[in-house]
Amino acid sequence: METSSLQKERAKYQPMLPKALQSAVSIKEGNPTQSADDHEDIKKLFPNTYGLPIVEFEPTISKETPNFNVGVILSGGQAPGGHNVISGIFDELKKLNPNSRLYGFLMGPGGLVDHNYIEITTELIQNYRNTGGFDLIGSGRTKLEKIDQFEKSLEIIRQLDIKAIVIIGGDDSNTNACVLAEYYAAKKYGVQVIGCPKTIDGDLKNDQIETSFGFDTATKTYSEMIGNIARDCNSARKYWHFIKLMGRSASHIALECALQTHPNICLISEEIKAKDKTLNDVVEYIATIVANRAKEGKNYGVVLVPEGLLEFIPAVYRLIQELSDLLATHGEEYKNLDDLSQKEYITTHLSETNRATFETLPLEVAHQLALERDPHGNVQVSLIETEKLLSVMVEAKLKEWVKTGKYVGKFSTIHHFLGYEGRCAAPSNFDANYCYSLGTTAVQLIANGKTGYMAIVKNTTAPTEEWIAGGVPITMMMNMERRNGEMKPVIRKALVDLQGAPFQTFVLNREKWAKESSYIYPGPIQYWGPKEVCDRTTKTLALEKGSNKNE
Numbered sequence: 001m002e003t004s005s006l007q008k009e010r011a012k013y014q015p016m017l018p019k020a021l022q023s024a025v026s027i028k029e030g031n032p033t034q035s036a037d038d039h040e041d042i043k044k045l046f047p048n049t050y051g052l053p054i055v056e057f058e059p060t061i062s063k064e065t066p067n068f069n070v071g072v073i074l075s076g077g078q079a080p081g082g083h084n085v086i087s088g089i090f091d092e093l094k095k096l097n098p099n100s101r102l103y104g105f106l107m108g109p110g111g112l113v114d115h116n117y118i119e120i121t122t123e124l125i126q127n128y129r130n131t132g133g134f135d136l137i138g139s140g141r142t143k144l145e146k147i148d149q150f151e152k153s154l155e156i157i158r159q160l161d162i163k164a165i166v167i168i169g170g171d172d173s174n175t176n177a178c179v180l181a182e183y184y185a186a187k188k189y190g191v192q193v194i195g196c197p198k199t200i201d202g203d204l205k206n207d208q209i210e211t212s213f214g215f216d217t218a219t220k221t222y223s224e225m226i227g228n229i230a231r232d233c234n235s236a237r238k239y240w241h242f243i244k245l246m247g248r249s250a251s252h253i254a255l256e257c258a259l260q261t262h263p264n265i266c267l268i269s270e271e272i273k274a275k276d277k278t279l280n281d282v283v284e285y286i287a288t289i290v291a292n293r294a295k296e297g298k299n300y301g302v303v304l305v306p307e308g309l310l311e312f313i314p315a316v317y318r319l320i321q322e323l324s325d326l327l328a329t330h331g332e333e334y335k336n337l338d339d340l341s342q343k344e345y346i347t348t349h350l351s352e353t354n355r356a357t358f359e360t361l362p363l364e365v366a367h368q369l370a371l372e373r374d375p376h377g378n379v380q381v382s383l384i385e386t387e388k389l390l391s392v393m394v395e396a397k398l399k400e401w402v403k404t405g406k407y408v409g410k411f412s413t414i415h416h417f418l419g420y421e422g423r424c425a426a427p428s429n430f431d432a433n434y435c436y437s438l439g440t441t442a443v444q445l446i447a448n449g450k451t452g453y454m455a456i457v458k459n460t461t462a463p464t465e466e467w468i469a470g471g472v473p474i475t476m477m478m479n480m481e482r483r484n485g486e487m488k489p490v491i492r493k494a495l496v497d498l499q500g501a502p503f504q505t506f507v508l509n510r511e512k513w514a515k516e517s518s519y520i521y522p523g524p525i526q527y528w529g530p531k532e533v534c535d536r537t538t539k540t541l542a543l544e545k546g547s548n549k550n551e
Contacts, residue, residue, distance in 0.1 A: 013527070035477075045182070057470050068093075069162045081132075081213045083129065104136065105137065170198055210458055211540075218425065219422075226260075242391045246420075284397065324484065425525070
């Protein structure tokens with residue numbers, strides 16, 4: 001494996017651990033828990049893993065630990081820090097008992113089902129410490145939901161004498177972890193399952209999970225690029241840059257990048273839904289700011305667009321829901337048709353209201369909305385060119401306003417989609433420490449007999465030594481949602497809180513940012529230097545915890 005100078009230097013970085021994880025730990029249990037919603041339905045589906053208490057680790061006297069083997073899976077999209085979770089698991093396993101072994105299942109949950117694995121050794125893990133990506137064992141999106149998958153997985157678990165499986169993933173992946181934990185608990189197989197909260201999207205958080213790993217690094221990576229684009233924009237002064245940002249449904253990434261870079265416009269999907277805005281309302285909002293800046297001779301600007309925006313526009317959301325049900329029921333016959341026949345097929349099967357919405361969309365965007373769903377039943381929003389749709393519609397609106405004298409100016413656009421550029425970046429110091437702590441926590445949950453739990457680390461705006469580690473029952477975060485035409489138990493996504501400090505801070509500043517070119521150029525992630533630069537958290541986390549020390 002070839003390594004860069006940066007990677008060689010980063011390999012020397014020793015992630016810090018909370019004080020409670022620096023020695024042996026004991027468990028402090030809280031009160032029984034209940035699900036986020038749909039209590040009876042979730043309890044009925046997960047009778048063996050429902051109602052468990054939140055647990056917290058406390059230092060204790062060391063004791064001898066029998067050796068035990070662990071399997072680890074990286075599931076879903078990549079996020080900076082995954083290798084540090086595995087490093088934390090490996091080091092803690094060997095610390096508890098040098099004879100314990102760690103096996104990595106290749107290319108996601110499918111590796112467990114298909115018995116594709118490697119043993120992770122000291123020599124192997126050394127090449128991946130503090131690195132981005134998931135290339136140590138790869139990732140995949142296979143869903144774990146069928147009995148034959150569980151039983152086939154059990155064969156290799158028994159063969160390798162594995163005590164527990166750690167699934168590192170987002171909300172859907174950890175839902176699968178919970179399903180697997182419940183099945184093995186019901187069968188009394190003695191196999192534990194632990195989850196770790198991963199997603200750059202930032203939507204896997206709640207009262208117990210302060211942030212998902214990867215969000216910190218990804219938003220800093222995107223903000224560097226947005227800052228570079230904004231500086232180019234402010235230099236050339238002739239382009240409007242429409243930048244779509246990854247984030248699937250929630251707008252956390254867009255909001256965080258706005259707080260870091262001060263764009264002229266940042267759309268927040270959750271606000272648009274709450275105010276029941278139409279697509280035309282959104283277009284008029286952007287066009288108005290463009291026109292106002294043109295009056296000042298500023299025919300340029302930066303627009304941030306969350307990738308899941310269209311799902312939050314009520315009329316389009318209703319269309320997407322019906323399309324999802326249609327694809328779930330008639331997907332096979334639909335996908336064998338050519339593009340024109342597919343459009344005709346959809347328009348003849350949609351309700352009248354949704355058909356009207358569908359027919360107002362450009363052909364290309366309509367086709368993108370009707371693409372096959374991902375394995376979890378989600379619209380593949382990264383494939384929908386929302387940034388181009390908006391710029392085309394804004395241009396058309398401005399042409400209307402030229403006739404009435406409402407707009408005089410030039411409108412030239414450049415489009416960007418920032419997504420994959422941030423998913424595999426070398427983790428920031430925060431993510432390096434956070435992920436290593438999560439891996440260590442996962443092993444301690446296993447050693448203390450827990451299953452159906454997610455590893456958590458709290459108090460993360462404090463110095464690392466003061467972080468609090470423990471576990472939360474995955475069922476505590478679940479509710480019932482419609483997926484692929486059926487009601488399914490899933491972890492509830494955390495959307496942008498419109499009453500929260502991050503959004504309210506944005507609201508206080510956005511009119512100024514719209515008028516002025518007050519861009520911030522945050523530059524690259526820093527790994528060495530003053531702590532206030534290198535170890536700062538995201539503005540989102542600092543504001544949520546009432547400690548905005550990032551300025």
